[in-house]
Amino acid sequence: xxxxxxxxxxxxxxxxxxxxxxxxxxxxxxxxxxxxxxxxxxxxxxxxxxxxxxxxxxxxxxxxxxxxxxxxxxxxxxxxxxxxxxxxxxxxxxxxxxxxxxxxxxxxxxxxxxxxxxxxxxxxxxxxxxxxxxxxxxxxxxxxxxxxxxxxxxxxxxxxxxxxxxxxxxxxxxxxxxxxxxxxxxxxxxxxxxxxxxxxxxxxxxxxxxxxxxxxxxxxxxxxxxxxxxxxxxxxxxxxxxxxxxxxxxxxxxxxxxxxxxxxxxxxxxxxxxxxxxxxxxxxxxxx
Amino acid sequence: xxxxxxxxxxxxxxxxxxxxxxxxxxxxxxxxxxxxxxxxxxxxxxxxxxxxxxxxxxxxxxxxxxxxxxxxxxxxxxxxxxxxxxxxxxxxxxxxxxxxxxxxxxxxxxxxxxxxxxxxxxxxxxxxxxxxxxxxxxxxxxxxxxxxxxxxxxxxxxxxxxxxxxxxxxxxxxxxxxxxxxxxxxxxxxxxxxxxxxxxxxxxxxxxxxxxxxxxxxxxxxxxxxxxxxxxxxxxxxxxxxxxxxxxxxxxxxxxxxxxxxxxxxxxxxxxxxxxxxxxxxxxxxxx
Numbered sequence: 294x295x296x297x298x299x300x301x302x303x304x305x306x307x308x309x310x311x312x313x314x315x316x317x318x319x320x321x322x323x324x325x326x327x328x329x330x331x332x333x334x335x336x337x338x339x340x341x342x343x344x345x346x347x348x349x350x351x352x353x354x355x356x357x358x359x360x361x362x363x364x365x366x367x368x369x370x371x372x373x374x375x376x377x378x379x380x381x382x383x384x385x386x387x388x389x390x391x392x393x394x395x396x397x398x399x400x401x402x403x404x405x406x407x408x409x410x411x412x413x414x415x416x417x418x419x420x421x422x423x424x425x426x427x428x429x430x431x432x433x434x435x436x437x438x439x440x441x442x443x444x445x446x447x448x449x450x451x452x453x454x455x456x457x458x459x460x461x462x463x464x465x466x467x468x469x470x471x472x473x474x475x476x477x478x479x480x481x482x483x484x485x486x487x488x489x490x491x492x493x494x495x496x497x498x499x500x501x502x503x504x505x506x507x508x509x510x511x512x513x514x515x516x517x518x519x520x521x522x523x524x525x526x527x528x529x530x531x532x533x534x535x536x537x538x539x540x541x542x543x544x545x546x547x548x549x550x551x552x553x554x555x556x557x558x559x560x561x562x563x564x565x566x567x568x569x570x571x572x573x574x575x576x577x578x579x580x581x
Numbered sequence: 582x583x584x585x586x587x588x589x590x591x592x593x594x595x596x597x598x599x600x601x602x603x604x605x606x607x608x609x610x611x612x613x614x615x616x617x618x619x620x621x622x623x624x625x626x627x628x629x630x631x632x633x634x635x636x637x638x639x640x641x642x643x644x645x646x647x648x649x650x651x652x653x654x655x656x657x658x659x660x661x662x663x664x665x666x667x668x669x670x671x672x673x674x675x676x677x678x679x680x681x682x683x684x685x686x687x688x689x690x691x692x693x694x695x696x697x698x699x700x701x702x703x704x705x706x707x708x709x710x711x712x713x714x715x716x717x718x719x720x721x722x723x724x725x726x727x728x729x730x731x732x733x734x735x736x737x738x739x740x741x742x743x744x745x746x747x748x749x750x751x752x753x754x755x756x757x758x759x760x761x762x763x764x765x766x767x768x769x770x771x772x773x774x775x776x777x778x779x780x781x782x783x784x785x786x787x788x789x790x791x792x793x794x795x796x797x798x799x800x801x802x803x804x805x806x807x808x809x810x811x812x813x814x815x816x817x818x819x820x821x822x823x824x825x826x827x828x829x830x831x832x833x834x835x836x837x838x839x840x841x842x843x844x845x846x847x848x849x850x851x852x853x854x855x856x857x858x859x860x861x862x863x864x865x866x867x868x869x
Contacts (some may be wrong), residue, residue, distance in 0.1 A: 323849045330659045389776060389824055391831075413788060418784045425787060436697040449784065460774055464767035465780065468719060470842040472767065472792050473799070474860050474866075475759020479752035479802055481866040486678060486748055490803035492737075494751065496737065497794045500701055500753045501744045503761050505786045509620065509685075511761070515768055515778035524703045534758065536677060543679075547867040554758040570759050575778075576706055581833040 296320040297441045300353035302346060302369060303360035303386075304331040306416045311357055311385065311445060312340055314420035318444035324348035333516035347373045350380065355438050359385045363392040367399070374403040381406035381434045383442065385426075388462075390456030397430055397455035406434035409455045411462035414446060422447050425461065430455035473503075478541075479548050485544035511572035520566070520573040531558050584608040585729045587712035588641035590634060590657060591648035591674075591768040592619040594704045599645055599673070600628055606732035613637035635661045638668065639820060643726050647673045651680040655687070662691040669722045671730065673714075677751075678744030685718055685743035694722035697743045697823035702734060710735050717749065718743035736767035760789075766829075766838050773832035799860035808854070816855035819846050 296319045301312040304326035312335050315322045324332045325343045343349035348389045350356050350373055358366055366386050372376070382405060384396060393409040400407035407430050414424035424446035428435055435442075435450050440447040451457045476497060483493045507524070514520045522528075534555045541548050557574045566573050584607045589600040592614035600623050603610045612620045613631040620630045632635035638661055639643050654674050670683060670693060683696040688695035696716050702712035712734035716723055723730075723738050730736040739745045743760055764785060764863070768842045795812070810816075821842045827838045838840045845862045854861045 320630060342838050344671045347752055359811045361661065364608055373775075387821065389828060400846055413791065417812075418791075424791075425784070429783075454774070456774065460776065460828070461781070463783060463821075463828050464771045466818075466821055467767040467770060468760070468763045468785055468788065469792050470818075470825075470840055470859075471796075472756070472760045472762020472789065473795065474845070475756045475763070475864065476796050476799075476844050477757040477860070477863050478759065478801075480800070481863065482755060483752045484803075484867070486744065488745065488748065490800040493749070494796055494800035496713070496715075497753060497756055499797060500756065501760065501789060501793055503701065503712075505789055506755050507757075507761065507806070508709055508764050508782055508786060511715055511764075512768070512778040512782035515772075524705075530754075530758075532683070533675065533751075533754055536675075537758075540677060540748070540751050545867075547840055547866045550759055550866075551755055553841065554762050557762070561848060571758075572765070574762065575765050575769065576765050578835045578838075579772070579833075 297322070297354040297438070298322070298352055300343070300349045300356045301324075302337065302356065302358045303365075304496060305361075307358065307385070307412065307419070308359040309335060309353055309417035311359060313338065314445050315441075320441065320444060323349050323353060326528060333485050338549060346370075347414065349378050355381050355383055355441050357383045357385060358384055361385065363388040363396060366396060371481055374405075377403060377405035379405065381408065381438055382426075382436075383408045383410055383429075385410045385439070387411070387549060388459055390460040390471075393429075394454075394456040394457045398467050406431050406437075407455065408434050408438075408566035409458045411458045412446070419445055419514070427451055427458040429453065429457040457563070474550055481539075481546045482544060485546060507571070513569060514570060514572040515575045516564055518576075520569040520575070521567050522573075524565055524569045524570065527558050527561050527571065527573060530571065531555075531562055532566070534558060584725070585642040585694050586611070586640055587610070587729060588631070588637045589675045589697055590614075590644065590646045591653075592623065593649075594643075595649065595673070595700065595707070596647040597623060597703035598707035599647060601626065602733050603729075605708055608710060608732060611637050611641060613739060618717055630831045634658075635664055638664050640669060640680065643669050643671055643673065643729050645671045645673060649674040651675060651684060654684065654700065662693075665691060665693035669696065669719075669726055669867075671696045671698055671716075671726070673698045675699070675750070676747055678748040681747045682742075682744040688799075695743065696722050696726075697746050700734070701753060702748070703744075707733055713737050715746040717741065717745040762838055766834065769834045770825075770829055770832060773834060793858070799858060802858060802860040803863045807862075808857040808863070810858045811858050812858065814856050815849050815859065815861060817856070819843075819850055820848060822864050 385447040418424040706712040717739040
């Protein structure tokens with residue numbers, strides 16, 4: 294095995310998991326953290342502790358940064374920018390698409406490769422091929438280091454706009470919060486009549502695989518701007534969601550979540566689109 | 582093959598699909614509809630047309646009813662109640678848990694078996710074992726006719742409270758609307774920066790399988806009323822959702838959906854539960 298030298302800057306819970314995954318995959322791994330003692334367990338598992346960020350990046354093909362925010366990224370990398378030429382920085386710090394784009398421009402100005410990434414996993418999922426790691430930025434950097442990044446999870450290439458990985462990160466969390474809120478609301482509704490969450494949830498999880506089928510169909514409708522209600526019309530769903538809102542009120546469950554979908558459905562129907570699918574609401578979300 | 586005689590009352594799009602699935606599985610199938618011509622295609626495929634509801638139920642082991650609403654169910658069944666003794670009515674009409682419970686009581690008073698059901702599929706999915714058909718009510722009726730009902734889709738037994746199938750139906754639609762709204766919102770966010778829905782959605786679908794993993798963990802937390810934030814705390818998610826709300830505003834996307842989750846997260850944090858998981862919001866939904 295001839296594994297690439299890697300460096301991990303920032304040893305919070307996630308940074309530590311990243312360094313551990315590199316070590317587990319056999320990469321010579323150098324680590325640095327503002328509080329040096331955080332590196333102790335990693336050093337015990339074979340990592341090399343660097344005294345400074347400058348020492349840490351020397352000799353690394355890939356420098357992974359996972360710190361609090363983008364201000365901390367710049368504060369850390371600015372002083373060592375001269376040592377980064379010819380290397381690739383993979384920034385897994387959470388931030389906005391705009392911050393990612395600015396950092397990529399700055400990196401380009403200093404002649405080093407830059408990938409912006411997002412970790413769609415909690416720390417225990419790092420190193421598991423089922424965990425998605427999203428990357429965007431330099432296609433050359435992605436191609437050159439794909440195998441190294443595969444030690445962390447499944448590397449998903451989102452193309453050359455460095456802001457897109459952060460954007461997907463936010464959008465996927467968005468979907469997660471809406472789904473978890475919907476599930477909690479539904480669980481509260483069923484729970485009001487004595488159904489346990491552990492009884493309802495396996496059925497709910499199975500049902501979500503049908504819902505993802507609708508999403509697959511509706512994605513094409515969104516891109517086409519044409520929303521035929523072949524499977525289920527807004528007219529029909531308008532009646533059903535009124536039942537739901539009513540059932541929730543009867544049971545004293547907070548109604549704001551279904552009432553929001555209800556308001557959007559009713560607006561679409563009022564605008565004459567009751568024969569369309571749920572994907573028609575796309576236009577209402579975009580209109581803001 | 583010695584398949585049970587079945588009757589389908591109500592031949593809308595769904596009732597027709599039900600009758601077709603019984604025919605495909607080899608059941609002698611009698612059909613009735615207020616407008617008799619609706620039965621023509623089914624008769625061509627081997628169904629027997631009954632002239633009246635009374636004629637239709639005679640000789641059937643299972644009588645499936647799928648009409649507009651529960652008022653229509655009672656209007657249809659009241660005059661033939663005397664002919665239903667010893668048979669089982671399976672009511673797949675959409676309605677509320679309360680309506681299902683009242684209808685079950687009425688059925689018990691007339692000495693016939695009653696199952697209330699919900700079809701978690703559009704008509705084209707009827708007959709597919711991947712489609713869930715939810716049933717609640719008489720355990721004896723479910724046990725006796727399970728094989729017959731399997732012709733329609735996978736029969737899921739939800740126990741003896743006849744209202745529970747309707748309740749699950751509403752709760753699953755609840756989850757569906759929240760998930761689809763979250764997906765549309767996320768798609769609008771990504772779309773504002775030029776990402777196609779058909780590019781974003783496969784990643785979103787893959788991500789949902791991680792989200793269902795969280796649901797599985799959180800279901801136990803909800804039942805226990807104890808919500809340890811081992812994987813991700815509300816404190817951390819509060820910071821991330823502020824990024825999301827901000828990114829949506831910058832892009833002119835309707836913000837009401839993430840702002841609702843944000844308000845709930847902030848309230849839980851203010852109440853001192855910032856170290857808990859997202860499942861802690863359960864209590865806010867239940868409080869109403």
